[in-house]
Amino acid sequence: MPQYTILVVEDDEILGNNICTSLQRHGWGAQLASSSEDALQMLGKMHPDIVLTDLNLPGITGIELIGRVRDADPDAKVILMTGDGNVQTAVDAMKAGAYDYLSKPLVLAELKLLIERALDARRMEKTLSFYQNREARDAGLAALLGNSPPIQAMKTMIRQLLDAEAHMAANDLPVVLIGGETGTGKELVARALHVDGVRGDGPFVEVNCASIPSHLLEAELFGHEKGAFTDARERRAGLVEAAEGGTLFLDEIGEIDLALQAKLLKLLEERSIRRLGSVKEIKVNLRIVSATNRDLEKMVREGKFRSDLYYRLHIITVNVPPLRARGDDIALLARHFLTLHARRYGKAGLEFNADALKVLKGYGWPGNVRELRNMLEQTVLLAAGKVITPNQLAICPGLSGPCDRDFHTLDSYCMSVPSNGVSVPEVERDLVIKMLDKTDWNVTKSARLLGLTRDMLRYRIEKLGLERPEH
Ligand SMILES: Nc1ncnc2c1ncn2[C@@H]1O[C@H](COP(=O)(O)OP(=O)(O)OP(=O)(O)O)[C@@H](O)[C@H]1O
Structure with a gap:
């Protein structure tokens, strides 16, 4: 199925069919409507990316159709084909909300370029609205709960940084590395650095460097020209361009390979990118924040991470303390997530007893706040009464106390073999779900921690019919 669809509205059937054939030859899906009325009916079923309409149509005119399409499907881009070359018509079309216009007789190469541009714009808007919707759900620093000394020290440092940045030029903000x-x-x-900072009104574009295979990451970040590689059927802007005016958040920066590290260095140094397959430099204006749970210094020593990139990335470093070092914050966060999940599952009034709080505080939390949140979801789901006791907490009692083990070791500690037998497929399912929960459904990371390849894990996710739960 073609990735993009175009609805062509043209009452001259021969011309309309010719346009559709030409668009299909470029790999786009195209359908013909011979009137605006037909087009409006097809709109609901087809949800085209682009509506390419003639101006002079019987019944509802092309200009009127633009407004109707904008009302019915605001995401579709409308291009008007005008026969008269009249400037006023073009102005009316743009006022009505057209993306652009073209004069007849059509030059197919021009039409193709215009459609590529409109598709680019649409893709970019989609990306941004996805990120902006996510962003709207989260506040800034206020969303970071906790009053323990290490969290307070971190928040103070962030506030000082934001205060200093308020007096700086927006395109001169220091690069921040979060460890x-x-x-x-x-x-x-x-997110807090973005939302509470001077670029808060711009987009926040997050790229999880570990979840995109490295051969695709470059194209995702920098975009590509048509034909730059086998699958590059369209010209596409990358996520760096999508972050223009805002923040680019490179999560799990330690996972990118050395070749891409060189390109990132160029982005940081020159604030410009080049789409794959293009010779044109595009200047970008954005703030770069990156994060890692790896020891980048050690990676530099081992030759796995470029030292020049490392020095560029960690001009300012914010270290987020592990949950086990946050004392009373554990109880505060636990109560917060208990209330949150209880509301979701319609189980108001849940509370921990003193022993449960003691167990929570004494546990090592190798998966930190995410583990606490996920664990409590299960607790709430299974809770029969109002009071949560230690045995309702899905943590391994043997792990109470500081924990410095990795996931592999941890899970092997959690294994017990019931005397009435155990089903291996069930264990497999359980293990996959637990690991995905632990990594917030980061397939690459889960695969690594389970000792599987990404494809092997993907296969299992499909086979087991697992879907990421909505939060
Ligand atoms: N201080 C906090 N207050 C409230 N919620 C928190 C806090 N810290 C973390 N969380 C929640 O815990 C979960 C994990 O946090 P987040 O994704 O920011 O961790 P991360 O360090 O980026 O993880 P990873 O290294 O795996 O990418 C999220 O649901 C987040 O909202």
Whole structure:
């Protein structure tokens, strides 16, 4: 199925069919409507990316149709084909909300270029609205709960940084590297820097460098020209361009390979990119924040991470403390997530008893805040009464106390073999779900921690019919 669809509205059937054939030859889906009325009916079923309409149509005119399409499907881009070359018509079309216009007789190469541009714009808007919707759900620093000394010290440092940045030029903000174990809240910190900072009105574009295979990451980041590689059927802007005026958050920066590291260095140094297959430099104006749970210094020593990139990335470093070092914040966060999940599952009034709080505080939390949140979801789901006791907490009692083990070791500690037998497929399912929860459905990371390849894990996710739960 073609990735993009175009609805052509043209009452001259021969011309309309010719346009559709030409568009299909470029790999786009195209359908013909011979009147505006037909087009409006097809709109609901087809949800085209682009509506290419003639001006002079019987019944509803092309200009009127533009407004109707904008009302019915605001995401579709409308291009008007005008026969008269009249400037006023073009102005009316743009006022009505057209993306652009073309004069007849059509030059197919021009039409193709215009459609590529409109598709680019549409893709970019989609990306931005996705990120902006996500962003709207989260506040800035206020969303980072916790009053323990290490969290307070971190928040103070962030506030000082934001204060200093308020007096700086927006395109001169220092690059920030956020460090900390998995699940500590690095992404929340990155969002806080964005939302509470001078670029708060711009987009926040997050790229998880670990979840995109490295051969695709470059194209995702920098975009590509048509034909730059086998699958590059369209010209596409990358996520760096999508972050223009806002923040580019490179999560799990330690996972990118050395070749791409060189390109990132260029972005940081020259603030410009080149789409794959293009010779044109595009200047970008954005703030770069990155995060990692890896020891980048060690990676530099081992030759796995470029030292020049490392020095560029960590001009300012924010270290997010592990949950086990946050004392009373554990109880505060636990109560917060208990209330949150209880509301979701319609189980108001849940509370921990004193022993449960003691167990929570004494546990090592290798998966940090994410583990606490996920664990409590299960607790709430299974809770029969109002009071949560230690045995309702899905943590391994043997792990109470500081924990410095990795996931592999941890899970092997959690294994017990019931005397009435165990089903291996069930264990497999359980293990996959637990690991995906632990990594917030980061397939690459889960695969690594399970000792599988990404494809093997993907296969299992499909086979087991697993879907990421909505939060
Ligand atoms: N201080 C906090 N207050 C409230 N929620 C928090 C806090 N810290 C983390 N969380 C929540 O815990 C979860 C994990 O946080 P986040 O994704 O920011 O961690 P991370 O360090 O970026 O993880 P990873 O290293 O795996 O990418 C999220 O749901 C986040 O909202």
